[in-house]
Amino acid sequence: MMRARVAYAGAIHEATPAGETAAADDSVRLADGRVVAAADVVWLPPFNVGTVIALGLNYADHAKELAFNAQEEPLVFLKGPGSLLGHRGVTRRPAGVKFMHYECELAVIIGRPAKQVARDQALTHVAGYCIANDYAIRDYLENWYRPNLRVKNRDGGTVLGPWFVDAADVADPGNLALKTSVNGKLTQQGNTRDLIFDIPYLIEYLSSFMTLSPGDVILTGTPEGVVNVMPGDVVACEIDGLGRLVNTIAADAEFGR
Amino acid sequence: MLADAGCFSIAFDVPPYRLSGAVYGTLVNHRSALAALGDSVDQAPYNAPPKAPVLYIKPRNTLALPGSVVCIPHGTPELEVGACVGMVIGRTACKVSESQALDYVAGYLIVADVSVPHGVFHRPCIRFKARDGFCPMGPVVTARAAVANPDALTIRTYVDDVLVQTAATADLIRPAARLLTDVTEFMTLAPGDVLALGAAAPAPRVRSGQTSRIEIDGLGSLSNRFMEAVV
Numbered sequence: 072m073m074r075a076r077v078a079y080a081g082a083i084h085e086a087t088p089a090g091e092t093a094a095a096d097d098s099v100r101l102a103d104g105r106v107v108a109a110a111d112v113v114w115l116p117p118f119n120v121g122t123v124i125a126l127g128l129n130y131a132d133h134a135k136e137l138a139f140n141a142q143e144e145p146l147v148f149l150k151g152p153g154s155l156l157g158h159r160g161v162t163r164r165p166a167g168v169k170f171m172h173y174e175c176e177l178a179v180i181i182g183r184p185a186k187q188v189a190r191d192q193a194l195t196h197v198a199g200y201c202i203a204n205d206y207a208i209r210d211y212l213e214n215w216y217r218p219n220l221r222v223k224n225r226d227g228g229t230v231l232g233p234w235f236v237d238a239a240d241v242a243d244p245g246n247l248a249l250k251t252s253v254n255g256k257l258t259q260q261g262n263t264r265d266l267i268f269d270i271p272y273l274i275e276y277l278s279s280f281m282t283l284s285p286g287d288v289i290l291t292g293t294p295e296g297v298v299n300v301m302p303g304d305v306v307a308c309e310i311d312g313l314g315r316l317v318n319t320i321a322a323d324a325e326f327g328r
Numbered sequence: 329m330l331a332d333a334g335c336f337s338i339a340f341d342v343p344p345y346r347l348s349g350a351v352y353g354t355l356v357n358h359r360s361a362l363a364a365l366g367d368s369v370d371q372a373p374y375n376a377p378p379k380a381p382v383l384y385i386k387p388r389n390t391l392a393l394p395g396s397v398v399c400i401p402h403g404t405p406e407l408e409v410g411a412c413v414g415m416v417i418g419r420t421a422c423k424v425s426e427s428q429a430l431d432y433v434a435g436y437l438i439v440a441d442v443s444v445p446h447g448v449f450h451r452p453c454i455r456f457k458a459r460d461g462f463c464p465m466g467p468v469v470t471a472r473a474a475v476a477n478p479d480a481l482t483i484r485t486y487v488d489d490v491l492v493q494t495a496a497t498a499d500l501i502r503p504a505a506r507l508l509t510d511v512t513e514f515m516t517l518a519p520g521d522v523l524a525l526g527a528a529a530p531a532p533r534v535r536s537g538q539t540s541r542i543e544i545d546g547l548g549s550l551s552n553r554f555m556e557a558v559v
Binding site: 150214 | 348350352355356373374375376378379380381382383384385387388389390401422423449450451452453454455458459460514515516517518521
Protein backbone atom coordinates (compact mmCIF):
# COMPACT_ATOMS: atom_id res chain seq x y z
CA MET A 72 0.00 0.00 0.00
CA MET A 73 1.12 3.55 -0.77
CA ARG A 74 0.10 6.33 1.58
CA ALA A 75 0.78 10.04 1.61
CA ARG A 76 0.11 12.74 4.18
CA VAL A 77 -1.36 15.84 2.61
CA ALA A 78 -2.88 19.08 3.80
CA TYR A 79 -6.15 19.97 2.08
CA ALA A 80 -9.03 22.29 2.90
CA GLY A 81 -8.07 22.95 6.48
CA ALA A 82 -6.90 19.52 7.66
CA ILE A 83 -4.16 16.97 7.30
CA HIS A 84 -5.25 13.76 5.58
CA GLU A 85 -3.97 10.35 4.70
CA ALA A 86 -4.11 9.97 0.94
CA THR A 87 -3.69 7.13 -1.53
CA PRO A 88 -3.16 7.19 -5.29
CA ALA A 89 -6.45 7.79 -7.08
CA GLY A 90 -5.28 6.80 -10.53
CA GLU A 91 -4.55 3.40 -12.01
CA THR A 92 -0.84 3.85 -11.34
CA ALA A 93 1.00 5.80 -8.70
CA ALA A 94 3.44 6.96 -11.34
CA ALA A 95 0.70 9.08 -12.84
CA ASP A 96 -0.01 10.63 -9.41
CA ASP A 97 -2.09 13.45 -10.88
CA SER A 98 -4.83 12.95 -8.30
CA VAL A 99 -5.13 11.50 -4.83
CA ARG A 100 -7.94 9.94 -2.84
CA LEU A 101 -8.29 11.25 0.72
CA ALA A 102 -9.29 8.85 3.49
CA ASP A 103 -12.67 10.59 3.68
CA GLY A 104 -13.43 9.71 0.05
CA ARG A 105 -12.69 12.96 -1.71
CA VAL A 106 -10.57 12.76 -4.86
CA VAL A 107 -8.50 15.88 -5.45
CA ALA A 108 -5.81 16.98 -7.87
CA ALA A 109 -2.25 16.34 -6.71
CA ALA A 110 -1.48 19.99 -7.37
CA ASP A 111 -4.25 21.14 -5.03
CA VAL A 112 -2.87 19.49 -1.90
CA VAL A 113 0.22 20.28 0.13
CA TRP A 114 2.35 17.16 0.35
CA LEU A 115 4.00 16.57 3.72
CA PRO A 116 6.67 14.01 4.57
CA PRO A 117 4.61 10.80 4.41
CA PHE A 118 5.24 9.56 7.97
CA ASN A 119 6.04 10.93 11.41
CA VAL A 120 9.79 11.39 11.03
CA GLY A 121 12.11 10.58 13.93
CA THR A 122 15.90 10.52 13.73
CA VAL A 123 17.18 11.05 10.20
CA ILE A 124 20.31 8.99 9.56
CA ALA A 125 22.11 9.53 6.28
CA LEU A 126 24.90 7.69 4.49
CA GLY A 127 27.73 9.27 2.56
CA LEU A 128 29.67 7.55 -0.21
CA ASN A 129 27.64 4.34 -0.14
CA TYR A 130 27.60 3.39 -3.82
CA ALA A 131 30.36 1.67 -5.74
CA ASP A 132 30.60 1.41 -9.50
CA HIS A 133 32.64 -1.74 -9.61
CA ALA A 134 32.63 -4.98 -7.67
CA LYS A 135 36.33 -4.48 -7.02
CA GLU A 136 35.75 -1.17 -5.30
CA LEU A 137 32.91 -2.72 -3.39
CA ALA A 138 35.10 -5.45 -1.96
CA PHE A 139 37.69 -2.89 -0.91
CA ASN A 140 35.28 -0.49 0.72
CA ALA A 141 33.33 -3.18 2.52
CA GLN A 142 36.24 -3.43 4.94
CA GLU A 143 35.63 0.08 6.26
CA GLU A 144 32.98 1.58 8.51
CA PRO A 145 29.97 3.34 6.96
CA LEU A 146 30.16 7.13 6.77
CA VAL A 147 27.06 8.20 8.69
CA PHE A 148 25.72 11.63 9.52
CA LEU A 149 22.50 12.90 11.08
CA LYS A 150 19.93 15.44 9.90
CA GLY A 151 17.48 17.49 11.95
CA PRO A 152 13.69 17.91 11.73
CA GLY A 153 13.93 21.50 10.49
CA SER A 154 15.33 20.31 7.16
CA LEU A 155 12.29 18.15 6.27
CA LEU A 156 10.17 18.89 3.24
CA GLY A 157 7.48 17.03 1.30
CA HIS A 158 6.78 16.32 -2.38
CA ARG A 159 6.31 19.35 -4.67
CA GLY A 160 8.15 21.55 -2.17
CA VAL A 161 10.58 24.37 -2.78
CA THR A 162 14.22 24.42 -1.68
CA ARG A 163 16.23 27.64 -1.54
CA ARG A 164 19.53 28.09 -3.31
CA PRO A 165 21.45 30.95 -1.68
CA ALA A 166 22.80 33.58 -4.04
CA GLY A 167 26.46 33.26 -4.83
CA VAL A 168 26.99 29.55 -4.24
CA LYS A 169 28.70 27.54 -6.97
CA PHE A 170 27.57 23.96 -6.40
CA MET A 171 24.26 22.87 -4.97
CA HIS A 172 23.16 19.35 -5.83
CA TYR A 173 20.40 16.84 -5.19
CA GLU A 174 20.97 13.27 -4.02
CA CYS A 175 18.33 10.67 -4.88
CA GLU A 176 18.28 8.01 -2.17
CA LEU A 177 16.25 5.05 -0.99
CA ALA A 178 14.87 5.89 2.47
CA VAL A 179 14.31 2.97 4.85
CA ILE A 180 11.73 3.63 7.57
CA ILE A 181 11.98 1.75 10.86
CA GLY A 182 8.75 0.13 12.05
CA ARG A 183 9.64 -1.41 15.40
CA PRO A 184 12.42 -0.75 17.89
CA ALA A 185 15.79 -2.11 16.85
CA LYS A 186 18.57 -2.67 19.35
CA GLN A 187 21.51 -4.94 18.58
CA VAL A 188 19.65 -6.54 15.72
CA ALA A 189 21.41 -9.21 13.71
CA ARG A 190 21.64 -8.87 9.97
CA ASP A 191 19.31 -11.78 9.24
CA GLN A 192 16.54 -10.20 11.34
CA ALA A 193 17.14 -6.62 10.20
CA LEU A 194 14.43 -6.33 7.57
CA THR A 195 11.76 -7.43 10.06
CA HIS A 196 12.29 -4.02 11.72
CA VAL A 197 11.51 -2.10 8.53
CA ALA A 198 8.02 -0.60 8.16
CA GLY A 199 8.44 0.69 4.64
CA TYR A 200 10.30 2.79 2.13
CA CYS A 201 10.14 6.15 0.41
CA ILE A 202 12.22 8.34 -1.85
CA ALA A 203 14.57 10.92 -0.34
CA ASN A 204 16.31 13.86 -1.94
CA ASP A 205 19.21 14.79 0.35
CA TYR A 206 20.43 18.20 -0.86
CA ALA A 207 23.96 19.49 -0.32
CA ILE A 208 25.73 22.77 -0.97
CA ARG A 209 29.35 21.93 -1.45
CA ASP A 210 30.58 25.51 -1.16
CA TYR A 211 30.07 25.24 2.60
CA LEU A 212 32.02 22.03 3.05
CA GLU A 213 34.67 22.38 5.72
CA ASN A 214 36.86 19.74 7.26
CA TRP A 215 35.20 19.77 10.68
CA TYR A 216 32.63 17.10 11.43
CA ARG A 217 32.07 16.49 7.73
CA PRO A 218 29.62 16.83 6.18
CA ASN A 219 28.74 19.81 8.32
CA LEU A 220 25.19 20.95 8.95
CA ARG A 221 25.55 24.09 6.86
CA VAL A 222 26.09 21.78 3.86
CA LYS A 223 23.47 19.15 4.67
CA ASN A 224 20.98 20.34 7.25
CA ARG A 225 19.57 23.42 5.59
CA ASP A 226 15.86 24.24 5.58
CA GLY A 227 14.24 22.24 2.79
CA GLY A 228 17.32 20.05 2.42
CA THR A 229 15.69 16.70 3.28
CA VAL A 230 12.86 15.99 0.87
CA LEU A 231 10.79 12.85 1.59
CA GLY A 232 7.89 11.28 -0.29
CA PRO A 233 5.62 11.34 -2.06
CA TRP A 234 4.47 8.00 -0.68
CA PHE A 235 5.20 5.79 2.27
CA VAL A 236 5.26 2.31 0.72
CA ASP A 237 4.74 -0.72 2.95
CA ALA A 238 7.74 -3.03 3.20
CA ALA A 239 5.50 -5.93 2.14
CA ASP A 240 5.01 -4.24 -1.22
CA VAL A 241 8.72 -3.96 -1.98
CA ALA A 242 9.89 -7.39 -3.09
CA ASP A 243 13.61 -6.67 -3.00
CA PRO A 244 14.85 -3.33 -1.60
CA GLY A 245 18.31 -4.47 -2.64
CA ASN A 246 17.43 -4.26 -6.31
CA LEU A 247 15.65 -1.00 -7.05
CA ALA A 248 16.54 1.33 -9.89
CA LEU A 249 16.94 5.01 -8.99
CA LYS A 250 17.04 7.94 -11.36
CA THR A 251 16.95 11.70 -11.22
CA SER A 252 16.02 14.18 -13.90
CA VAL A 253 16.46 17.94 -13.91
CA ASN A 254 13.91 19.80 -16.06
CA GLY A 255 13.08 16.47 -17.72
CA LYS A 256 16.66 15.61 -18.62
CA LEU A 257 18.03 12.41 -17.08
CA THR A 258 21.09 13.22 -14.93
CA GLN A 259 21.49 10.38 -12.42
CA GLN A 260 20.99 6.63 -12.56
CA GLY A 261 21.78 3.83 -10.19
CA ASN A 262 20.50 0.69 -8.51
CA THR A 263 20.40 -0.20 -4.83
CA ARG A 264 22.17 -3.49 -5.64
CA ASP A 265 25.33 -1.35 -5.80
CA LEU A 266 25.10 -0.19 -2.19
CA ILE A 267 28.43 -0.76 -0.48
CA PHE A 268 26.70 -1.28 2.87
CA ASP A 269 23.32 -2.88 2.24
CA ILE A 270 20.18 -2.30 4.28
CA PRO A 271 20.50 -5.33 6.60
CA TYR A 272 24.10 -4.37 7.34
CA LEU A 273 23.18 -0.74 8.06
CA ILE A 274 20.46 -1.76 10.51
CA GLU A 275 22.80 -4.22 12.22
CA TYR A 276 25.57 -1.62 12.40
CA LEU A 277 23.45 1.31 13.60
CA SER A 278 21.46 -0.73 16.11
CA SER A 279 24.72 -1.98 17.63
CA PHE A 280 25.20 1.42 19.28
CA MET A 281 21.93 3.31 18.97
CA THR A 282 18.40 2.07 19.49
CA LEU A 283 16.34 2.73 16.38
CA SER A 284 12.68 3.63 16.95
CA PRO A 285 9.60 3.67 14.72
CA GLY A 286 9.80 6.64 12.39
CA ASP A 287 13.58 6.73 12.36
CA VAL A 288 14.73 6.75 8.76
CA ILE A 289 17.93 5.71 7.04
CA LEU A 290 18.84 7.55 3.83
CA THR A 291 21.02 4.94 2.18
CA GLY A 292 23.23 7.16 0.02
CA THR A 293 23.26 8.27 -3.58
CA PRO A 294 24.89 6.93 -6.76
CA GLU A 295 27.01 9.02 -9.09
CA GLY A 296 25.41 11.63 -11.27
CA VAL A 297 24.85 14.68 -9.12
CA VAL A 298 24.80 17.99 -10.97
CA ASN A 299 24.46 21.63 -10.03
CA VAL A 300 20.90 22.95 -9.83
CA MET A 301 19.74 26.55 -10.24
CA PRO A 302 16.65 28.53 -9.22
CA GLY A 303 13.69 27.44 -11.33
CA ASP A 304 15.05 23.94 -11.92
CA VAL A 305 12.59 21.10 -11.35
CA VAL A 306 14.30 18.07 -9.81
CA ALA A 307 12.49 14.73 -9.99
CA CYS A 308 13.82 11.66 -8.15
CA GLU A 309 12.31 8.29 -9.02
CA ILE A 310 12.69 4.83 -7.53
CA ASP A 311 11.07 1.64 -8.86
CA GLY A 312 7.68 1.17 -7.24
CA LEU A 313 7.99 4.16 -4.91
CA GLY A 314 6.85 6.91 -7.26
CA ARG A 315 8.39 10.20 -8.25
CA LEU A 316 9.52 12.91 -5.82
CA VAL A 317 9.50 16.41 -7.30
CA ASN A 318 11.18 19.50 -5.89
CA THR A 319 11.75 22.98 -7.27
CA ILE A 320 14.77 25.18 -6.61
CA ALA A 321 14.04 28.78 -5.64
CA ALA A 322 16.13 31.92 -5.32
CA ASP A 323 16.67 34.01 -2.20
CA ALA A 324 14.04 36.55 -3.29
CA GLU A 325 11.23 34.04 -2.84
CA PHE A 326 12.30 33.73 0.79
CA GLY A 327 12.55 37.47 1.41
CA ARG A 328 16.34 37.49 1.38
CA MET B 329 8.38 12.57 19.35
CA LEU B 330 8.85 12.76 23.08
CA ALA B 331 6.39 9.97 23.71
CA ASP B 332 9.09 7.74 22.26
CA ALA B 333 11.63 9.11 24.70
CA GLY B 334 9.66 7.64 27.57
CA CYS B 335 9.94 9.28 30.97
CA PHE B 336 11.84 12.16 29.43
CA SER B 337 8.54 13.89 28.83
CA ILE B 338 7.61 13.83 32.51
CA ALA B 339 10.47 16.07 33.47
CA PHE B 340 10.20 18.61 30.69
CA ASP B 341 6.75 18.43 29.20
CA VAL B 342 5.59 21.71 30.69
CA PRO B 343 4.74 24.56 28.32
CA PRO B 344 6.36 26.79 27.28
CA TYR B 345 9.40 24.61 27.74
CA ARG B 346 8.18 21.45 26.06
CA LEU B 347 11.24 20.02 24.36
CA SER B 348 10.96 18.94 20.73
CA GLY B 349 13.63 16.26 21.06
CA ALA B 350 15.95 17.98 18.58
CA VAL B 351 19.27 18.70 20.28
CA TYR B 352 22.18 20.35 18.47
CA GLY B 353 25.68 20.56 19.90
CA THR B 354 28.44 22.96 18.93
CA LEU B 355 32.02 21.78 18.59
CA VAL B 356 35.10 23.96 19.24
CA ASN B 357 33.09 26.96 20.38
CA HIS B 358 35.03 27.45 23.60
CA ARG B 359 38.40 29.18 23.30
CA SER B 360 40.03 26.37 25.26
CA ALA B 361 38.71 23.81 22.76
CA LEU B 362 40.22 25.65 19.81
CA ALA B 363 43.45 26.33 21.72
CA ALA B 364 43.78 22.63 22.56
CA LEU B 365 44.06 21.88 18.86
CA GLY B 366 47.03 24.23 18.51
CA ASP B 367 48.65 24.43 15.11
CA SER B 368 46.84 21.31 13.93
CA VAL B 369 43.88 23.45 12.81
CA ASP B 370 45.98 24.67 9.88
CA GLN B 371 47.20 21.19 8.98
CA ALA B 372 45.61 18.17 7.34
CA PRO B 373 42.91 17.02 7.59
CA TYR B 374 41.48 20.41 8.63
CA ASN B 375 43.71 22.80 6.65
CA ALA B 376 41.95 25.81 8.21
CA PRO B 377 40.16 26.73 11.42
CA PRO B 378 36.38 26.36 11.29
CA LYS B 379 34.49 29.25 9.69
CA ALA B 380 30.81 28.38 10.24
CA PRO B 381 29.62 26.94 13.57
CA VAL B 382 30.55 23.25 13.75
CA LEU B 383 27.32 21.55 14.73
CA TYR B 384 26.30 17.99 15.44
CA ILE B 385 23.06 16.30 16.41
CA LYS B 386 22.34 14.36 19.57
CA PRO B 387 19.49 12.12 18.35
CA ARG B 388 16.52 11.15 20.49
CA ASN B 389 18.02 7.83 21.59
CA THR B 390 20.74 9.81 23.40
CA LEU B 391 18.35 11.90 25.50
CA ALA B 392 18.40 11.04 29.19
CA LEU B 393 17.25 12.33 32.52
CA PRO B 394 19.20 13.67 35.47
CA GLY B 395 20.35 10.75 37.58
CA SER B 396 20.36 8.33 34.65
CA VAL B 397 23.14 5.77 34.38
CA VAL B 398 25.22 6.22 31.26
CA CYS B 399 26.51 3.00 29.76
CA ILE B 400 30.23 2.86 28.88
CA PRO B 401 30.67 0.60 25.85
CA HIS B 402 32.62 -2.54 26.49
CA GLY B 403 36.33 -2.05 25.79
CA THR B 404 36.18 1.75 26.14
CA PRO B 405 38.14 2.75 29.23
CA GLU B 406 36.74 6.26 29.67
CA LEU B 407 34.09 8.64 28.38
CA GLU B 408 34.24 12.41 28.04
CA VAL B 409 31.65 14.66 29.66
CA GLY B 410 31.19 17.90 27.74
CA ALA B 411 29.54 20.30 30.17
CA CYS B 412 27.43 22.83 28.28
CA VAL B 413 24.75 25.43 28.64
CA GLY B 414 21.81 24.48 26.42
CA MET B 415 19.51 27.13 25.00
CA VAL B 416 15.88 26.04 24.69
CA ILE B 417 14.21 27.76 21.76
CA GLY B 418 10.96 29.52 22.60
CA ARG B 419 9.66 30.51 19.19
CA THR B 420 10.48 29.78 15.59
CA ALA B 421 13.91 31.22 14.93
CA CYS B 422 14.87 31.83 11.30
CA LYS B 423 17.60 34.28 10.32
CA VAL B 424 17.43 36.14 13.62
CA SER B 425 19.52 39.23 14.20
CA GLU B 426 22.16 39.19 16.91
CA SER B 427 20.48 42.02 18.81
CA GLN B 428 17.15 40.15 18.96
CA ALA B 429 18.43 36.57 19.10
CA LEU B 430 17.90 36.02 22.80
CA ASP B 431 14.22 36.99 22.44
CA TYR B 432 13.83 33.59 20.76
CA VAL B 433 15.15 31.70 23.78
CA ALA B 434 12.62 30.29 26.25
CA GLY B 435 15.22 29.29 28.79
CA TYR B 436 18.38 27.42 29.58
CA LEU B 437 19.33 24.01 30.90
CA ILE B 438 22.42 21.95 31.59
CA VAL B 439 23.53 19.55 28.86
CA ALA B 440 26.01 16.75 29.56
CA ASP B 441 27.29 15.99 26.07
CA VAL B 442 28.83 12.55 26.53
CA SER B 443 31.32 11.24 23.96
CA VAL B 444 33.64 8.37 23.35
CA PRO B 445 36.97 10.25 23.26
CA HIS B 446 38.11 10.88 19.69
CA GLY B 447 41.01 13.12 18.80
CA VAL B 448 40.22 13.83 15.18
CA PHE B 449 37.17 15.91 14.28
CA HIS B 450 37.37 15.52 10.52
CA ARG B 451 34.79 12.82 9.90
CA PRO B 452 34.11 11.11 13.21
CA CYS B 453 31.77 8.15 13.45
CA ILE B 454 28.44 9.06 15.01
CA ARG B 455 28.90 6.13 17.40
CA PHE B 456 31.22 8.44 19.37
CA LYS B 457 28.38 10.81 20.21
CA ALA B 458 25.06 9.13 19.36
CA ARG B 459 24.98 6.13 21.70
CA ASP B 460 21.89 5.51 23.81
CA GLY B 461 21.80 7.74 26.87
CA PHE B 462 24.71 9.95 25.79
CA CYS B 463 22.88 13.25 26.33
CA PRO B 464 21.55 13.75 29.85
CA MET B 465 19.91 17.14 30.31
CA GLY B 466 18.25 18.98 33.13
CA PRO B 467 17.33 19.17 35.91
CA VAL B 468 14.86 21.85 34.76
CA VAL B 469 14.58 24.55 32.14
CA THR B 470 15.33 27.87 33.81
CA ALA B 471 13.39 30.75 32.29
CA ARG B 472 15.39 33.22 30.24
CA ALA B 473 14.27 36.06 32.50
CA ALA B 474 15.92 34.35 35.45
CA VAL B 475 19.32 34.30 33.70
CA ALA B 476 20.68 37.82 33.57
CA ASN B 477 23.43 37.09 31.06
CA PRO B 478 24.04 33.69 29.42
CA ASP B 479 27.54 34.88 28.54
CA ALA B 480 28.51 35.28 32.17
CA LEU B 481 27.89 31.81 33.56
CA THR B 482 30.38 29.59 35.34
CA ILE B 483 30.24 25.85 34.61
CA ARG B 484 31.74 23.56 37.24
CA THR B 485 32.19 19.86 36.62
CA TYR B 486 32.85 17.40 39.42
CA VAL B 487 33.80 13.74 39.19
CA ASP B 488 33.00 11.87 42.39
CA ASP B 489 32.61 15.24 44.12
CA VAL B 490 36.08 16.46 43.13
CA LEU B 491 36.08 19.67 41.07
CA VAL B 492 37.80 18.76 37.79
CA GLN B 493 36.89 21.64 35.48
CA THR B 494 35.77 25.24 35.75
CA ALA B 495 34.72 26.95 32.54
CA ALA B 496 33.12 30.28 31.71
CA THR B 497 30.61 31.03 28.98
CA ALA B 498 32.45 34.36 28.72
CA ASP B 499 35.14 32.39 26.87
CA LEU B 500 32.87 31.20 24.05
CA ILE B 501 34.05 32.05 20.55
CA ARG B 502 30.44 32.61 19.51
CA PRO B 503 28.45 33.78 22.52
CA ALA B 504 24.79 32.75 22.79
CA ALA B 505 23.24 35.46 20.61
CA ARG B 506 25.91 35.29 17.93
CA LEU B 507 25.64 31.51 17.71
CA LEU B 508 21.87 31.72 17.24
CA THR B 509 22.33 34.28 14.50
CA ASP B 510 24.89 32.22 12.61
CA VAL B 511 22.96 28.95 12.98
CA THR B 512 19.54 30.30 12.04
CA GLU B 513 21.00 31.85 8.91
CA PHE B 514 20.79 28.38 7.32
CA MET B 515 18.57 26.27 9.57
CA THR B 516 15.35 27.27 11.30
CA LEU B 517 15.07 26.26 14.93
CA ALA B 518 11.66 25.34 16.34
CA PRO B 519 10.21 25.82 19.82
CA GLY B 520 11.64 23.18 22.13
CA ASP B 521 14.79 22.62 20.10
CA VAL B 522 17.97 22.74 22.19
CA LEU B 523 21.19 24.34 20.98
CA ALA B 524 24.15 23.63 23.26
CA LEU B 525 26.76 26.35 23.35
CA GLY B 526 29.83 24.10 23.47
CA ALA B 527 32.15 22.60 26.06
CA ALA B 528 35.58 23.61 27.27
CA ALA B 529 38.64 21.42 26.68
CA PRO B 530 40.02 19.16 27.86
CA ALA B 531 36.67 17.56 28.70
CA PRO B 532 36.64 15.72 32.02
CA ARG B 533 36.80 11.95 31.71
CA VAL B 534 34.90 9.37 33.69
CA ARG B 535 35.42 5.66 34.26
CA SER B 536 32.99 2.93 35.19
CA GLY B 537 31.57 3.48 38.66
CA GLN B 538 32.19 7.22 38.71
CA THR B 539 29.62 10.00 38.91
CA SER B 540 29.76 13.32 37.12
CA ARG B 541 28.03 16.42 38.40
CA ILE B 542 27.73 19.62 36.42
CA GLU B 543 26.76 22.83 38.21
CA ILE B 544 25.93 26.04 36.39
CA ASP B 545 25.03 29.33 38.10
CA GLY B 546 21.26 29.55 38.33
CA LEU B 547 20.62 26.38 36.31
CA GLY B 548 21.06 23.85 39.10
CA SER B 549 23.05 20.66 38.96
CA LEU B 550 23.01 17.56 36.74
CA SER B 551 24.43 14.27 38.04
CA ASN B 552 24.92 11.01 36.19
CA ARG B 553 26.65 7.78 36.99
CA PHE B 554 28.71 5.81 34.47
CA MET B 555 28.80 2.02 34.28
CA GLU B 556 30.54 -0.29 31.86
CA ALA B 557 28.19 -2.32 29.70
CA VAL B 558 27.61 -5.89 30.75
CA VAL B 559 28.37 -8.08 27.76
